[in-house]
Amino acid sequence: MSDGTVHAIDVRNAVKRYGTFTALKSVSLSIKDNEFFTLLGPSGCGKTTLLRMIAGFEDVTEGEIFLFGDEIEKLPPNRRPVNTVFQNYALFPHMSVLENVGFGLEMLGRGKAEARKRAGEILEMVQLSQFSGRKPSQLSGGQQQRVALARALAPQPKVLLLDEPLSALDLKLRKAMQLELKHLQRETGITFIFVTHDQEEALTMSDRIAVMSAGEMQQLGAARDIYERPENRFVADFIGETNLINVIVKSKDGNRVLCGFENGLTLTCDAVPGIDVGQSGHMSIRPERMKLQQEQVEAENFRGTVIENVYVGTDVQSIIGLDGGMRLTVRTQNSDRGKARIFEPGSDVFVDVEFGSARLLAN
Amino acid sequence: MSKARFDVKSYPGFVQLTVLCLLILYLPLMVVAVYSFNASASIVNWEGFSLRWYADVFTGPESAKFKLAARNSFVIAIIAATVATAIATLAATAMIRGGKFRLRVLSLGLISLPLMVPEIVTAVATLIFFNSIGFERGLLTILLAHIAFCIPFAYLPISARMQGIEDTYEQAALDLYATKRQAFTRILLPLMMPGIVSGYLLAFIISLDDFIITNFVKGAGVETLPTAIFGAVKQGLKPNIMAISTMLVGFSIIMVTVSYFVGKKDN
Numbered sequence: 001m002s003d004g005t006v007h008a009i010d011v012r013n014a015v016k017r018y019g020t021f022t023a024l025k026s027v028s029l030s031i032k033d034n035e036f037f038t039l040l041g042p043s044g045c046g047k048t049t050l051l052r053m054i055a056g057f058e059d060v061t062e063g064e065i066f067l068f069g070d071e072i073e074k075l076p077p078n079r080r081p082v083n084t085v086f087q088n089y090a091l092f093p094h095m096s097v098l099e100n101v102g103f104g105l106e107m108l109g110r111g112k113a114e115a116r117k118r119a120g121e122i123l124e125m126v127q128l129s130q131f132s133g134r135k136p137s138q139l140s141g142g143q144q145q146r147v148a149l150a151r152a153l154a155p156q157p158k159v160l161l162l163d164e165p166l167s168a169l170d171l172k173l174r175k176a177m178q179l180e181l182k183h184l185q186r187e188t189g190i191t192f193i194f195v196t197h198d199q200e201e202a203l204t205m206s207d208r209i210a211v212m213s214a215g216e217m218q219q220l221g222a223a224r225d226i227y228e229r230p231e232n233r234f235v236a237d238f239i240g241e242t243n244l245i246n247v248i249v250k251s252k253d254g255n256r257v258l259c260g261f262e263n264g265l266t267l268t269c270d271a272v273p274g275i276d277v278g279q280s281g282h283m284s285i286r287p288e289r290m291k292l293q294q295e296q297v298e299a300e301n302f303r304g305t306v307i308e309n310v311y312v313g314t315d316v317q318s319i320i321g322l323d324g325g326m327r328l329t330v331r332t333q334n335s336d337r338g339k340a341r342i343f344e345p346g347s348d349v350f351v352d353v354e355f356g357s358a359r360l361l362a363n
Numbered sequence: 364m365s366k367a368r369f370d371v372k373s374y375p376g377f378v379q380l381t382v383l384c385l386l387i388l389y390l391p392l393m394v395v396a397v398y399s400f401n402a403s404a405s406i407v408n409w410e411g412f413s414l415r416w417y418a419d420v421f422t423g424p425e426s427a428k429f430k431l432a433a434r435n436s437f438v439i440a441i442i443a444a445t446v447a448t449a450i451a452t453l454a455a456t457a458m459i460r461g462g463k464f465r466l467r468v469l470s471l472g473l474i475s476l477p478l479m480v481p482e483i484v485t486a487v488a489t490l491i492f493f494n495s496i497g498f499e500r501g502l503l504t505i506l507l508a509h510i511a512f513c514i515p516f517a518y519l520p521i522s523a524r525m526q527g528i529e530d531t532y533e534q535a536a537l538d539l540y541a542t543k544r545q546a547f548t549r550i551l552l553p554l555m556m557p558g559i560v561s562g563y564l565l566a567f568i569i570s571l572d573d574f575i576i577t578n579f580v581k582g583a584g585v586e587t588l589p590t591a592i593f594g595a596v597k598q599g600l601k602p603n604i605m606a607i608s609t610m611l612v613g614f615s616i617i618m619v620t621v622s623y624f625v626g627k628k629d630n
Contacts, residue, residue: 057534077537084538090531094553104539155540 006069008033008159008191009054014063014073016049016215023049025215026063031159031193032208033068036185038194040202041212042238047195048163050212054193055084055161068158078107083152084161088168089144091136097123097147098132104155122150126184142173149181153188162194166201178204199239203227211235233361236284243328245283247360252277259283259360263324267300269358282361287331289357292318292341292349301350304328306343316342320351392612399605406600416606423603425595432591436571439506439587444567447513448521451562452555454514455522456547460530477515485512486579493580500582508580509570516569517562520622524558557625564622568615 009031016024024046031037039047052058054065056077065073072080083104091100101122102115110118123129126146136144145165152160162181166174182205185192196202202209203223211218211226211234219226219235230236237244247259250266257271259281267283275281296303304322315331322328328351332342343349371377398406402413420429454474458467477485489508498504532554536546552559574589581590588611595604 055538057538077534078540078542082538084535086531086535088529088531090529090535092532092535092550103536103541107536107540107545151539 006033007031007066008035008068009193010064010066010069011050011054012064012066014050014053014065015061016046016053016058017061023215024053027212027215027217028063029210029217029220031191033191034189036182036192036194036205036207038196038202038206038209039212040196040199040209040239041218042197044214045212046215047197047212051084051161051163051193051195054159055082056080081155081157082159082161083155083157084163085148085152085165087164089136089148089165091144091147091151093136095135096132097128097134097136097139100136100147101132101151101154104151108155119150119154122154123147125187126150141168142177145169145177149184153184153190157190159191159193162192164195164197166196167198174201181205203239211238213238228357228359230284230359230361233282233284233363236282236359236361240286241329242284242286245285245326246280247283248280249275249277249360257360259358261324261326263322263326265302265322265324265326267353267358269360270356272360272362274362275360281363284359284361285328285353286357287317287329288315288333289354290328290330291352291354292320292330292332292343293352294341294349296350297352301352302328303348303350306345306347306349308345309342318343320349322351395605396609396612399602399609401602404602406602406605416602417610419603420606420610425603428586428595429588429591429607432586432588435502435505435586436588439502439509440567440570443506443509443513443570444517444563446510447566447570448517448559448563450510451514451517451521451566452559454518455525455555455558456551459522459525460533460551474518475515477512482512482575486576489576490579500580501585502582504580504582505577505585505587508576509573512573512576513566513570517566520561520565521555521558524561525555528554560625561622564618564625568618572611572615 007030009029011027011029013026013028014024015022015026027046027050039050041047049058053060053073056072056075056079060073063073064071067080067082092103095103098116098119102112102119105115105118106112120129120132123132126149128143128146128150131139131143131147136147139147145168148165166177166181169177178201181192181194194202194205203226206223208220208222209226210220213234219231221229226235227239230239233244236242246262247267249257250260251258252271253268255271256268257275257277258266258268260266261283269283292306293301302320302322304320306318307321307327308319310317310319311334313334315333318330318332320328320330330351334342398409399416400412400414401409402415403410420426458471458474461467489511493500493504528551532550533546536550537543541549572589573587574593577587578590578593581587586594588607592604592607595601
């Protein structure tokens with residue numbers, strides 16, 4: 001709030017305790033207006049608890065939550081202008097699709113006729129007009145999902161909360177819905193807060209991501225920042241695939257440091273605050289940021305042998321045994337146009353790490 | 364073929380045992396039903412088909428007594444089932460939506476205990492209770508006793524139904540700006556309705572058929588259909604009793620069937 005802008009959601013030092021168990025350890029974050037924001041983390045990390053605290057289904061043990069500047073953490077859920085898309089949709093089974101979508105507006109006192117009219121418009125937006133007379137049980141999973149979305153959007157909430165809404169859909173439908181959600185967010189201009197444990201889903205859809213683990217926020221940033229500049233070992237490991245290597249910082253030259261592996265190899269990378277010469281840390285190198293080649297080109301190329309190739313469709317994953325007994329996973333794109341070549345198991349190769357892609361992480 | 368091994372129909376003696384069980388259960392009822400159509404006054408010799416005993420129930424010398432008893436029975440059953448169902452609905456809501464509260468298990472036991480206590484014990488206890496507070500016996504004592512023992516019967520189908528309703532429905536209603544009252548009346552109550560109807564019909568039948576407790580707490584000269592039938596049988600068994608009994612069984616079958624189909628609907 002110090003920059004003068006009003007955030008859609010401001011969570012300040014929010015704590016959630018169940019008896020002696022602490023589900024959320026003092027989380028603070030600001031979500032901008034018109035943002036697609038994702039809370040990402042493994043199950044039990046507190047992401048759903050935080051979402052339910054914003055919705056009003058969980059009490060806030062300590063701390064405050066602001067919605068466009070108004071303090072809301074003490075209000076009951078029906079007094080908060082936010083709506084939720086539930087994981088299991090929670091569509092009212094005894095009401096038609098139209099009645100479901102119009103329910104929120106009716107409860108707001110807009111009158112049955114207006115609620116129905118507006119519900120019809122929203123159903124048109126999610127292309128479900130022809131199903132408005134049906135019961136939810138007569139719809140497919142994907143259609144139910146869209147009805148749940150329409151129902152939550154109909155009262156025009158200031159913030160839309162989505163609790164793993166795509167987890168019950170099959171892969172193809174999920175991919176289509178990811179794009180549809182993103183477009184819907186752009187069209188409506190409503191701030192979306194999306195909870196998921198699927199890192200690929202988070203990277204695809206989000207403007208910004210908060211990675212959570214064990215009730216704490218690990219990192220907050222744009223998708224690209226989270227993936228390319230992880231701030232700690234958990235984030236590097238959780239988001240995408242990576243090679244994590246134990247290293248000791250041997251020397252420092254300006255903002256570059258020389259890191260030594262346990263097998264004696266060395267690699268220079270950008271210095272990070274918190275790790276000085278002589279201290280240990282981890283190095284993260286993404287498999288797609290390395291290249292296999294026949295000849296040594298750079299001084300810091302690693303020599304090794306291809307142990308195994310795993311075909312994964314778009315790429316081939318090669319497991320490389322480095323001299324000195326360490327293993328790296330290298331991804332090579334499956335394309336004749338690519339410059340990189342795929343080597344047979346048993347071939348001697350050199351591993352070239354793309355400049356600037358090795359990331360030093362504090363313990 | 365491997366599936367057939369787990370099918371109980373493939374066990375030896377299955378058919379014979381099933382037929383035997385059904386006979387033991389229903390042969391007495393079938394005898395009563397068949398002889399209610401007997402043309403003679405005998406209850407053992409068949410002398411041709413006739414509806415005379417059904418006519419006797421409605422127009423015969425005992426018809427006034429039976430009509431009054433039937434009216435009492437239905438009035439009591441309707442009121443007792445209505446009140447018991449309302450209490451059972453509230454009890455189920457508290458037990459299933461009340462979260463964890465102290466003495467929850469004990470409360471559950473207390474609600475279902477009357478199902479396990481021998482009816483004669485409940486009857487004596489109820490009688491002693493009414494006597495000790497000086498409550499004059501009559502229709503009202505029957506009604507109060509029926510309300511009390513019908514509650515657990517109404518509770519069972521209602522709580523079973525409610526257990527299957529996830530609380531996210533009410534959360535969704537609150538999220539969509541409904542008040543707690545609206546969430547209950549617009550969402551939870553309609554979803555519980557099949558269980559409530561089922562519980563109501565069960566309570567109704569239990570009240571309509573009750574003899575033991577009613578016989579203890581009823582005032583002198585106040586009869587319900589079961590106590591009137593019992594009184595008439597003491598004077599000698601006539602086929603008109605069989606006609607009444609057959610009608611009562613037929614009515615119960617209709618009620619239980621309706622209850623079954625309502626309970627099955629939109630599940």
